Amino acid sequence: MGRRNREQNIKTEIVNDTISSILRKMAIYVVIPLWLLAVVLSLSPFTGDPAAPIKYLIISVFVMMISAITLAMVWLGNFQLQFKKSLVFILSGSLLFMSLSTVFAKNKGFAISELSIWLMLFAIALYVPILVIDKKEMQWVLSWVMIAIALSSVYGFFQRWGIDPFPWSTKNVEEYRGLPSSYANPNFAGHALIFAVITGIGLILTSLKEVRNLQYDIRSKSFILALIKLLFFTVCFVLTFTHLYLTKMRSARIALVVAIAFFIFYLWIGKKWTIKSVLTVGSVLVFWAIVGIIMIVVLLAKGYPEGSLPMDNSLNLRLNGYMGAVQMIKDRPLLGFGPGNYRFENIPYWTRYEKLWFTLAKKRNFHVHSDPLEAMTDTGIPGGLFYFGLILLGFIGGLSFVKKHKLFHEQVLGISMASVFLAFATDACFGFNMRVPVSSALFFLYLGLSQAHVEDLTLTGKKTKGLLVIAFLISVLLVIQQSRYYYADVQLQKARGGMYWAQVFANQQKLNSRELALERALQSAESGIQIKYFDPRFFEITARIYMTRNEFEKAIENFDKALYYDSYNPELWTSRAQCYLNWVYRAQIERKPLTQSIETILDEAEKSLHNAIKYCDLYPDSYEGMARTFFFRTAYIKLPEEKKQELMKEVIRYGEKAFETGLQNSQSLLQILIQAHLAIKDYDGCAKVVQRALSIEPGNIDLWSRYAQIMKQKGYPDEYLSFLEKNYAKFKKDAKTMAPTLSQLALMIHQEILRNTKDTRKASEIILETLKLNPNDLSTWGTVVQTVPREQRLANIRKLKDYFKDTPDIPDFVQKMAKEEDQIDWLEISREIIKNIEQDEKQNIPYKTIVLRYVWIAEVAYDENTQRESADKADLYANLATIYQKLRFDDRALSCFPFASKATNKTTQMKVMYTWAEILYKKRKYAEAEEKLQQALQIDPNNVQSRALLVQTLIQLKKIPEAKFEYQSLKQTLPANSNTLKSLEQLMMPYLKNP
């Protein structure tokens, strides 16, 4: 019985060994190669640069798989689990300080998300030496590193040649313009490529040795196989090396030189030394390096070498960034600011150059661009110690492979691994290699491999199974977490895409599509927030969507949340202020009530802008916002004249500062500055601003008429006429396209000559000259007609028409008005004007041009028909009122209504009454507006437009019960989702709550 049991046990043991061996080999020969290909080559189309979320998701899946395999090996097989003590110590020390700094981080959510990434990476380093135990297996894994990276280089070359198998939506981004690859950034590619290049050297050397050993039997299969291997690795090496060269990364090149020098030294000389001796020599070199660096720093600070320092932008940014990082370490030496929190906490430490960079490029550093410094800003000085620990563990682990008595390929394997760590450490001094998915994953893979054969104490536990189950469960949770993060990032991209399309649709006047795009973008952003509640980018995009939809309160709420996590961001502070300002402006334009007082809103805007300026005093947008805030105070708050003057001076101060710091061509700010200068009666300053605005937009008729007003205030200085004539001469060369501006200038010159000489004939010369240049342009005809007394205008048109009888393309309106008096169909003309104005508006023709084109025709029609009696007179004046209303000539429109109200047609009557009431409402004549609206509703009691306006009018008249009654009756007739009802509901809100 006992013997049978023993036999049974031996049999089970063999089966278990076989199971664990199969599982282990599956991990090495299937899982690891597939993971390497996936993590290096994956580029999710939905995420931006870098493609980090998809890569981290792949890493998490890999960690789950290797933890499951290890668990199965222990559970089902006979596998004796052993952990290397040094590795466990360094990894747990790192993790401990990261966890502690996470507890004290300001943005804990973000720190936790970073911590989980470190957890995955540490797991790779921990599991790999358990799975990979054979040197051949190590070479196999390293070969796949080489293959995956070489493939990504091939992809990068295809992109460079313009043949992109996975085309990007835009090629006009920095990442694409460099040497793109599947890393989406040439720098990120460089960090990974140094692994491949150094490993490649090792693999080529071992293959070469193999070929040389087999050269006496060149017909054998082994020789051919070795030759193929050699060729294959050489091709991979050439690809990755060329790719690295083309990335133009200086730090990677330095790292490569250092690593290759070390490789050569150690292969020939160093391997005879003990590790202790190598480290001692290394320490001496470090000492001399410190002395050298200190000398260089001091000499540079003392002004040597004389002259300018040949630093380019990236070096300059790094040196500035390091200063901030050093100060951050000084401020929090023990635990740092928490993993990943550098991006949020660094802004107050910006130097002047970093501020300038932010202003110019709207960019900021999310990383220190020096791994040792970032390790310390994240987790304090102890974090820095463990950062070096990780690198040195790999370096010494690699060196310990190399023994004198060992085979050549084993020595090369160890040296190439040690060299990889040396190159990584060198490159990481100027980059953030450990924070880029591919290079960090490879680092921890190599770290694990370096520990596979190291002579070290091993830890084995009795409760290994339990531990592994917990580790597996954590890895499952990490997969879930990374999937959710990936999903959130996809949502963020969708939201950004939605904003892009909303802008496109707005330009194309497809307002329904725009609304739909914004709605979907909002849904995406909000579902992203549910997952990444700690990431300010989600709140920011949500705020911007709400802002685009004019839902300002919700936008501000989201800006506040974004600022909770990213408290120093000048752009966020400025956008928040802009949101407040847009809210006030919109409410004033639409006459909507505000839920807070204007003072409070403007105070908030000012506070935001103060913060923006505090954190970046070179940011022009915040100065522009400040100028707008002060301007709004003068416009929307009742203030004594003296205070207004004071504020206007502030407007000018901040406005000038905005231009000084590089604000480009902001016509709206220039308009504000013009008004501010006018308010303080600084006409010289005002003239300069107008001239500046005109240099940006010389065709702007509004600006030209403003210029005329200022010159009037300045008493028409001598240079005025010459300035006008100079510009007239300039525009004459482009007479056809500049026709409206030219006619405006002609009118101004005409008036100036008339004022100077009182010679009508001489003054009219320029007008006639302009008409000769553009006889087919309506605005030019308008200018001519305006210079003639009202009663002579029609006759003058006829005269001019005769003068230009041989000229083709005289405007239709002119031809129609030049007929005999009884043949002119004024009603038809008025209808056509309305139609043309609507068309011009659709084509975004500037308002002032539209006025110049049509107002003169309306004027002639008005003057000619006042005394005449005809059947269609009422209809004509109704149309004229519509024209004047469209052209914003409200007083003129009001003068048409007495004639128009005599219309017999009910539709016309209705339209007249409503338009009349609308203008009266606009002019704050609420009682009269109510009267007209009551009359309109008597004509058509079901007219929704009139009733809605009546509700608004009654609210203004404080006739709340009547307003409520009208609102209720509207509510019964309109669908619940009606926009009219929604805006009325907003208006009625305070009264509905408090009956």
Added chain:
Amino acid sequence: MDMKYESDVIKKGNGEKISIMFPPLLRQTIIMSVVLLFAVLIISIVYQIYGPSILQRLDDNVGENLMKFARALEQNKNIEDAKRIYETATRSRFAGEFNRTYVFYRLGYLCWADQEFERSVEYLTQAVQSENHPQINAYEFLVDSLLRLGRQMEALPFVEQWLQKIQKREDLANAHYYLGRIYDLSKDPSKAEEAWNKGHKILPGSKASFELAFYYKKQGNCKKAVYYAEAVLKAGLLPTREPAIKKLISQCNSEK
């Protein structure tokens, strides 16, 4: 948790304890990490003391940095941003005067290419107004901008300055072409002819020859017109203008 330690090398007494607690690999790693950490901390302290002076020096040539940044943008055809950065650079400090005038030259040139002649005149004037480092290449665009604005009299002194500083034959011919144009626009055809003739002599087939061909055609002197037109065709310096020249020759031939 119960942990069992296994060691490859077993030692007795205190040595064994230390070896178990800190195996050689860990000891070496920690010692070297401390060394490197100290190195970084020492450098950080030194940088904190002396760094501000270095950054100040870098700030003094911020103009050069912006210039390089703008040039990279220009090379990538991102002209709008390039102009914006150049403009900021014009307000920045430069270590070298040549770079300062170069920034004005590039900005002026980009404005010229965008047909913003007022602005181009403004910047290009700055580019040439330097005692030691005027941008010779800027003269052509400056003069051209002034001519396009109809300010030929203002252009004249710049052409004269340009003529004094030119070193290349091509530029000298070009300057004479512009000189001729100034005179032509100022209604002084004989001086224009004289200037273009000089230009033609310096570089036959250049723009000056082209102008002369049309000048003589206008005068009705087809023989001379064809002579200069053929010089243009022979030199092949103005490929875009060849169709016009060929048309002129055929017109002159048909007149014969």
